[in-house]
Amino acid sequence: MQMVDLPDARGHFGPYGGVFVAETLMHALAELRQAYDHCRGDAGFHQELRHELKHFVGRPSPVYHARRWSQQLGGAQIYLKREDLNHTGAHKINNTVGQALIARHMGKPRVIAETGAGQHGVATATVAARYGMQCVVYMGATDIERQAVNVYRMKLLGAAVVPVESGSKTLKDALNEAMRDWVTHVEDTFYIIGTVAGPHPYPMMVRDFQAVIGRECVEQMPELAGRQPDAVIACVGGGSNAMGIFHAYVPHAGVRLIGVEAAGEGIATGRHAASLCAGTPGVLHGNRTYLLQDANGQIAETHSISAGLDYPGVGPEHAWLKDSGRAEYVAVSDAEALQAFHDLCRYEGIIPALESAHALAYAAKLAATLPRDRLLLVNLSGRGDKDIPTVARLSGITL
Amino acid sequence: MSRIEARFGSFRAQRRKALILFVTAGDPDPALTVPLLHGLVEAGADILELGVPFSDPMADGPVIQRASERALAKGVSLRDVLEMVRSFRQRDGTTPIVLMGYANPIEAMGAERFIAAAAAAGVDGVIVVDYPPEECESFAALAKRHGIDPIFLLAPTSTGARVEEVARLGSGFIYYVSLKGVTGAGHLDVDAVLARLPQIRAATSLPIGVGFGIRDADSARRIAGQADAVVIASRLIEELESVPAAQVVERARAFVRPIREALDR
Numbered sequence: 001m002q003m004v005d006l007p008d009a010r011g012h013f014g015p016y017g018g019v020f021v022a023e024t025l026m027h028a029l030a031e032l033r034q035a036y037d038h039c040r041g042d043a044g045f046h047q048e049l050r051h052e053l054k055h056f057v058g059r060p061s062p063v064y065h066a067r068r069w070s071q072q073l074g075g076a077q078i079y080l081k082r083e084d085l086n087h088t089g090a091h092k093i094n095n096t097v098g099q100a101l102i103a104r105h106m107g108k109p110r111v112i113a114e115t116g117a118g119q120h121g122v123a124t125a126t127v128a129a130r131y132g133m134q135c136v137v138y139m140g141a142t143d144i145e146r147q148a149v150n151v152y153r154m155k156l157l158g159a160a161v162v163p164v165e166s167g168s169k170t171l172k173d174a175l176n177e178a179m180r181d182w183v184t185h186v187e188d189t190f191y192i193i194g195t196v197a198g199p200h201p202y203p204m205m206v207r208d209f210q211a212v213i214g215r216e217c218v219e220q221m222p223e224l225a226g227r228q229p230d231a232v233i234a235c236v237g238g239g240s241n242a243m244g245i246f247h248a249y250v251p252h253a254g255v256r257l258i259g260v261e262a263a264g265e266g267i268a269t270g271r272h273a274a275s276l277c278a279g280t281p282g283v284l285h286g287n288r289t290y291l292l293q294d295a296n297g298q299i300a301e302t303h304s305i306s307a308g309l310d311y312p313g314v315g316p317e318h319a320w321l322k323d324s325g326r327a328e329y330v331a332v333s334d335a336e337a338l339q340a341f342h343d344l345c346r347y348e349g350i351i352p353a354l355e356s357a358h359a360l361a362y363a364a365k366l367a368a369t370l371p372r373d374r375l376l377l378v379n380l381s382g383r384g385d386k387d388i389p390t391v392a393r394l395s396g397i398t399l
Numbered sequence: 400m401s402r403i404e405a406r407f408g409s410f411r412a413q414r415r416k417a418l419i420l421f422v423t424a425g426d427p428d429p430a431l432t433v434p435l436l437h438g439l440v441e442a443g444a445d446i447l448e449l450g451v452p453f454s455d456p457m458a459d460g461p462v463i464q465r466a467s468e469r470a471l472a473k474g475v476s477l478r479d480v481l482e483m484v485r486s487f488r489q490r491d492g493t494t495p496i497v498l499m500g501y502a503n504p505i506e507a508m509g510a511e512r513f514i515a516a517a518a519a520a521g522v523d524g525v526i527v528v529d530y531p532p533e534e535c536e537s538f539a540a541l542a543k544r545h546g547i548d549p550i551f552l553l554a555p556t557s558t559g560a561r562v563e564e565v566a567r568l569g570s571g572f573i574y575y576v577s578l579k580g581v582t583g584a585g586h587l588d589v590d591a592v593l594a595r596l597p598q599i600r601a602a603t604s605l606p607i608g609v610g611f612g613i614r615d616a617d618s619a620r621r622i623a624g625q626a627d628a629v630v631i632a633s634r635l636i637e638e639l640e641s642v643p644a645a646q647v648v649e650r651a652r653a654f655v656r657p658i659r660e661a662l663d664r
Contacts (some may be wrong), residue, residue, distance in 0.1 A: 021456035023576065026556070297506060297507025
């Protein structure tokens with residue numbers, strides 16, 4: 001399988017991906033493809049990116065053996081890729097640094113972004129401050145309410161946060177609104193998409209910037225554990241942290257790739273965000289992929305305890321990895337994720353993001369079924385400080 | 400010859416300009432759509448554009464978004480929209496109807512089923528906003544086989560190569576988006592539009608309709624100086640959105656008449 005060569009020149013991963021946008025955006029996307037092609041082949045660009053990732057983001061992030069938790073689970077050994085230790089507390093910044101450097105190369109003084117949980121918004125506001133760019137972040141009005149701390153962080157960093165009142169007032173609507181801004185201010189504005197979705201070249205470009213996660217793991221696992229893992233496990237909303245850790249492992253045929261979606265209150269209840277496990281192919285936000293939709297093709301409202309997974313679509317490369325069988329996709333519920341959140345706090349002294357807690361929950365289930373010499377590598381995509389008010393509220397505690 | 404081609408043909412012969420009016424199917428109420436379409440024709444619409452409501456109308460401004468949300472709240476599906484067209488056709492066999500919407504509801508129904516049902520209902524053209532030429536070669540061919548014109552957008556940012564691609568793949572007319580922005584935006588630059596149209600003319604013999612941001616009789620008349628048709632959408636919906644249901648059709652007629660007169664002057 002030559003899957004590492006995907007997408008094709010027009011952004012297709014098998015039947016998925018592509019450029020499904022209005023004519024008004026086609027030129028901007030062509031410009032972006034050109035700029036990205038140039039930067040990708042430019043040694044100076046890579047040198048600067050590496051420098052920024054090392055000195056500003058703090059890479060490489062360590063891999064950590066969660067020994068006590070593994071022991072408690074009584075099965076396979078769980079290793080954590082510590083993206084939570086990056087500057088701003090999540091993997092999102094790997095991508096925003098890369099895209100901001102492209103924006104600078106293109107001479108765009110203004111960057112915009114959509115955000116759900118606020119992590120990508122914070123990461124965008126951070127690089128905008130770092131490189132002296134104007135920054136506007138679109139965020140669903142519902143998400144603004146449940147992620148007040150991140151909203152304030154963005155404002156501290158100098159970004160304007162625009163509440164989106166249309167549709168379900170969450171991530172998908174923020175993405176619509178950011179696209180509308182882009183189409184209107186296309187000359188001076190660069191749209192920093194936060195996940196491996198959207199029209200080509202975004203799914204490829206965001207994957208490429210996040211792929212540093214998996215590349216580091218391929219070096220770190222033999223050093224720390226003596227060999228590559230038996231399975232790599234990551235949560236999937238749009239799917240950027242998962243693509244980031246999967247990409248380098250796709251050619252390692254012996255390594256299982258497992259994406260964990262949000263089952264919310266349970267797939268059967270309809271209140272979930274598991275596009276790959278329970279959705280059907282369709283077109284949204286510029287690409288063809290698996291979507292949660294009704295019989296008439298209207299996009300469904302989703303639910304997850306974690307705002308970062310609360311999205312009705314998924315990156316097209318995941319759709320392809322699912323159909324081709326190279327990756328498996330499963331879903332865990334709000335309650336299971338919450339349990340894993342608490343377990344990691346108590347057994348390892350690490351407070352994980354609720355998004356990452358979905359991957360942890362599945363790893364815990366899987367570990368218990370495997371012998372002790374098996375190795376599971378989990379992408380701990382972010383830290384959980386932002387989720388503390390949510391978890392406290394669910395525990396009936398007023399802070 | 401398609402109804403759209405026939406209409407533009409006779410208008411060219413008479414040196415008249417076509418007025419294209421857009422409403423979202425099912426807004427403000429599904430029962431009003433067919434009477435509203437007839438009212439628009441009576442007041443001077445030459446071609447009707449019927450918006451298919453979608454939950455995530457990425458290329459639309461707030462006015463058409465709201466119209467879409469109101470229609471969806473009343474449960475309007477693509478199937479219902481086709482039924483409205485069929486019902487309209489019982490009394491009007493000549494006015495062309497173009498469906499305008501997004502890809503996903505069509506893909507959910509299945510492209511073949513949709514095109515066959517649309518042709519049977521009396522649809523003349525389709526604009527799928529998020530199907531640029533490179534993603535819909537086979538869909539455009541399928542539409543043409545059923546006698547439906549695949550209509551494409553061109554934008555101020557479209558390159559010469561894209562103009563040629565749209566000219567090759569499209570039929571019926573070309574929809575020129577008059578500004579950089581979403582539907583209903585308020586910064587139309589008429590002179591910039593007039594300056595761009597000759598370049599598109601040079602690449603295609605298809606009629607050119609201009610829309611996005613045309614808000615009154617004056618801008619409509621100036622644009623029509625160079626274009627074959629003007630499209631008015633958001634401004635019409637805005638006009639109707641605060642009107643009681645019983646007065647919607649009459650208000651629409653009153654809005655359209657002066658624009659028609661300005662175009663014919």
